[in-house]
Amino acid sequence: MSQQVQGVIAPGKNEPVRIETIVIPDPGPGEAVVKIQACGVCHTDLHYKQGGINDEFPFLLGHEAAGVVESVGEGVTDVAPGDFVVLNWRAVCGQCRACLRGRPWYCFDTHNAKQKMTLLDGTELSPALGIGAFAEKTLVAAGQCTKVDPEVSPAVAGLLGCGVMAGIGAAINTGQVGRGDSVAVIGCGGVGDAAIAGARLAGAAKIIAVDIDDRKLETAKTMGATHTVNSRSTDPIEAIRSLTDGNGADVVIEAVGRPETYQQAFYARDLAGTVVLVGVPTPEMQLELPLIDVFGRGGSLKSSWYGDCLPSRDFPMLIDLHQQGRIDLGAFVTETIGLGDVEQAFARMHDGDVLRSVVVF
Numbered sequence: 001m002s003q004q005v006q007g008v009i010a011p012g013k014n015e016p017v018r019i020e021t022i023v024i025p026d027p028g029p030g031e032a033v034v035k036i037q038a039c040g041v042c043h044t045d046l047h048y049k050q051g052g053i054n055d056e057f058p059f060l061l062g063h064e065a066a067g068v069v070e071s072v073g074e075g076v077t078d079v080a081p082g083d084f085v086v087l088n089w090r091a092v093c094g095q096c097r098a099c100l101r102g103r104p105w106y107c108f109d110t111h112n113a114k115q116k117m118t119l120l121d122g123t124e125l126s127p128a129l130g131i132g133a134f135a136e137k138t139l140v141a142a143g144q145c146t147k148v149d150p151e152v153s154p155a156v157a158g159l160l161g162c163g164v165m166a167g168i169g170a171a172i173n174t175g176q177v178g179r180g181d182s183v184a185v186i187g188c189g190g191v192g193d194a195a196i197a198g199a200r201l202a203g204a205a206k207i208i209a210v211d212i213d214d215r216k217l218e219t220a221k222t223m224g225a226t227h228t229v230n231s232r233s234t235d236p237i238e239a240i241r242s243l244t245d246g247n248g249a250d251v252v253i254e255a256v257g258r259p260e261t262y263q264q265a266f267y268a269r270d271l272a273g274t275v276v277l278v279g280v281p282t283p284e285m286q287l288e289l290p291l292i293d294v295f296g297r298g299g300s301l302k303s304s305w306y307g308d309c310l311p312s313r314d315f316p317m318l319i320d321l322h323q324q325g326r327i328d329l330g331a332f333v334t335e336t337i338g339l340g341d342v343e344q345a346f347a348r349m350h351d352g353d354v355l356r357s358v359v360v361f
Ligand code: APR
Pocket: 043, 163, 166, 186, 187, 188, 189, 190, 191, 192, 210, 211, 212, 213, 216, 231, 255, 256, 257, 258, 261, 278, 279, 280, 281, 352
């Protein structure tokens, strides 16, 4: 048996997205069907539509989602029908070399559903990041479902599935921000703001927000920035150093993904400090740095994949802290929209008007 639901697909390179009927197979071994309650609109969905990820059109878009498990296949024991879950794209395998070394947040062989969702004519769909949640229901690997406190709003919970987790994790997991640290965040979109909120949660004493847009700097203050720098008018390296007794910040988080902002991060950090790259560059970008500076400044230069998160550890913890009022995940939801509004949400995202538009069902 299978069932039919409505979902948003990207039919071909740069073609507008549209709502189509999606055929969802019953869950096979290790799989689950999830009734989606909310799904955020992320840059990666736009990149799929633009053909920037791969050419496996048509895509079923959407991947920052929360919902309720409807049914599970054979052998699934971690989740059951009725569970409220956040979907993740890091269902750890337990067997790859990262998992075997006790570093499952780097898992190199994460799971997705084996069966394919299709259009009515049988065309196979490629779900965005193995999720595909701009749809009333979706089929995933059971390990992609992370149970969290059902009292939280689905629009808020779903955000942990991607960008907000990437930002918070860049600060608390990859950057290991600690009490009293000075932190600078370059680029204050959804990811950078989440890094600021994560740095505050971790007890950073000074949090310097850097952006080229004053509107973004205003929002960054509400997320926990103690100082702001507009790098269009002020040299951010000088500004960050002068705000840290001339030394530079202990941790600098780059949330843009460009060589020039990476260089700023590199030189704005204290000796032996940490740079975290969470912004995603494009393949043609090149970085040039004097090797003597890479050596002489010491410390660590790290990348953060999905905030180096372990969903089973981090999602329930962050939801609990949100429920206690210790981090405001709700501040990332700029607007809630319908399934038919995804194309407009892409335009608003492109114009920098929103942190997150969230489709609610
Ligand atoms: N210097 C400083 N800030 C910049 C610069 C620059 N040269 N260029 C852009 N910005 C700012 C923008 O003004 C914006 O506030 O960076 C921010 C980027 O935010 P978004 O476009 O909303 O992107 P976001 O969702 O936060 O993702 C940031 O992380 O996960 C990756 O693919 C994602 O590379 C992207 C990055």
